[in-house]
Amino acid sequence: GENVEQHPSTLSVQEGDSAVIKCTYSDSASNYFPWYKQELGKRPQLIIDIRSNVGEKKDQRIAVTLNKTAKHFSLHITETQPEDSAVYFCAANAGSARQLTFGSGTQLTVLP
């Protein structure tokens, strides 16, 4: 089955700096890669996703890149703000199974 590894587990950045979170996956059949943000006490919410037919996708300060050959994808947040502080999860679809496999999460702290 699919296995998703996520790094780092914690990340602290100064406000205004960039943050990068990286994930690797194992199943070459995976073709959908979402990122979720979970603020303290709230539900995980989709912030951006990418499909295997593109290498990069951007939405304002957030971007995701995908390298299918190397089986890794990354989340990039620019000009970080305190409200970006949260746990971020990457995920990949598990081949033919209609479920997502998640990484272990990254606690991002943006220091004012």
Place this chain on the structure above:
Amino acid sequence: EAGVTQFPSHSVIEKGQTVTLRCDPISGHDNLYWYRRVMGKEIKFLLHFVKESKQDESGMPNNRFLAERTGGTYSTLKVQPAELEDSGVYFCASSRATDYYGYTFGSGTRLTVV
């Protein structure tokens, strides 16, 4: 549209007791998923319903866990008897039939077994 609702938000039970978690998906969402996050680890798949049928229950850890979705609406997840290692946050997510990866998550139930 109303979101995915989970109840209770927190539950503390003693080892050996029974607990039932409930998830009300978004109306019209055929897909309903249960996931669990044990402290600091990944959000791990438990099972997937399509309407009232179990599509995939490969993630259920053992036969102490029983999930149902009677009538294809809300779902329950019963743990009986609970063990210490069952502690964690249990998430429910639902999605439309035509967009099964388009999850809307609930806020989760934090289960603590003492």
